[in-house]
Amino acid sequence: MINVNNVSKSFNKGNANEVKALTNVDLAINAGEYVVVVGANGSGKSTFLNLIAGSTLPTEGKIILQNNDVTNLKEYERSKWISRVFQNPLIGTAPDLTILTNFRLASLRTQSKKLIIGTDKQFAERVKEKISILKMGLENKLDQPMGSLSGGQRQALTLLMSVMDEAKILLLDEPTAALDPRSANLIMTTADKLIKEYGLTALLVTHNLKDAHTYGNRILQFAEGRIIRDVPTQEKQQLELNDLFNWFE
Numbered sequence: 001m002i003n004v005n006n007v008s009k010s011f012n013k014g015n016a017n018e019v020k021a022l023t024n025v026d027l028a029i030n031a032g033e034y035v036v037v038v039g040a041n042g043s044g045k046s047t048f049l050n051l052i053a054g055s056t057l058p059t060e061g062k063i064i065l066q067n068n069d070v071t072n073l074k075e076y077e078r079s080k081w082i083s084r085v086f087q088n089p090l091i092g093t094a095p096d097l098t099i100l101t102n103f104r105l106a107s108l109r110t111q112s113k114k115l116i117i118g119t120d121k122q123f124a125e126r127v128k129e130k131i132s133i134l135k136m137g138l139e140n141k142l143d144q145p146m147g148s149l150s151g152g153q154r155q156a157l158t159l160l161m162s163v164m165d166e167a168k169i170l171l172l173d174e175p176t177a178a179l180d181p182r183s184a185n186l187i188m189t190t191a192d193k194l195i196k197e198y199g200l201t202a203l204l205v206t207h208n209l210k211d212a213h214t215y216g217n218r219i220l221q222f223a224e225g226r227i228i229r230d231v232p233t234q235e236k237q238q239l240e241l242n243d244l245f246n247w248f249e
């Protein structure tokens with residue numbers, strides 16, 4: 001599903017301030033895997049996600065998505081494979097537009113034919129039905145501006161919009177970092193549910209080791225631009241939360 005073939009990434013290559021953000025990262029992620037990525041600040045986690053998304057290009061190596069070599073494709077050219085949720089709930093939605101209009105825009109952006117086809121009324125009904133999964137009562141507020149919602153509510157809707165399109169890969173880059181514990185928990189459980197329901201392949205970057213322990217079926221630890229641990233499903237299930245804390249000592 002995702003192949004990262006011997007990828008390295010340097011910033012400011014050849015200059016005195018060159019940074020080797022990733023060195024020889026080689027990894028295969030199977031369809032349906034939910035991979036959690038942990039590591040200290042600056043260890044290369046976001047760069048790794050950016051390389052998969054195409055927001056930054058590798059200095060060396062190849063990125064293959066569903067057997068397509070996308071190494072030199074730009075971010076928007078990869079959007080049919082990839083959806084992304086960022087740390088900041090304000091990214092990804094337009095605050096002055098209503099919830100419904102935001103969903104309409106998202107469906108146009110991703111060209112999900114399933115959503116575009118049908119009248120406005122049918123579209124609204126579909127969005128309502130989807131939003132009710134969140135159990136936040138937002139299905140009755142479709143005409144409310146996105147900006148009037150809390151960060152947690154906005155992030156939940158962003159997550160939902162991003163999984164409703166055709167993309168099969170979901171990248172979650174610290175999606176709960178800006179949220180209070182209750183909203184964070186809601187986002188994590190919602191993401192988990194949606195990943196299973198839509199059969200997505202997902203990558204979650206997090207500093208929350210409790211979440212890293214609870215969610216996903218594989219865990220990677222990055223250090224200084226390299227993968228230093230790759231723990232598969234069965235081993236991950238046997239990990240204690242304390243084991244994860246010990247990785248950082």
Ligand SMILES: Nc1ncnc2c1ncn2[C@@H]1O[C@H](COP(=O)(O)OP(=O)(O)OP(=O)(O)O)[C@@H](O)[C@H]1O
Nearest residue numbers: 011019020021039040041042043044045046047048
């Ligand atoms: N655009 C850039 N220009 C120069 N250096 C960069 C750039 N982006 C990242 N880096 C450097 O690459 C290294 C890896 O950064 P990255 O953001 O991938 O780490 P991270 O593990 O996501 O960190 P954090 O947990 O703090 O978000 C760091 O040394 C960082 O300073």
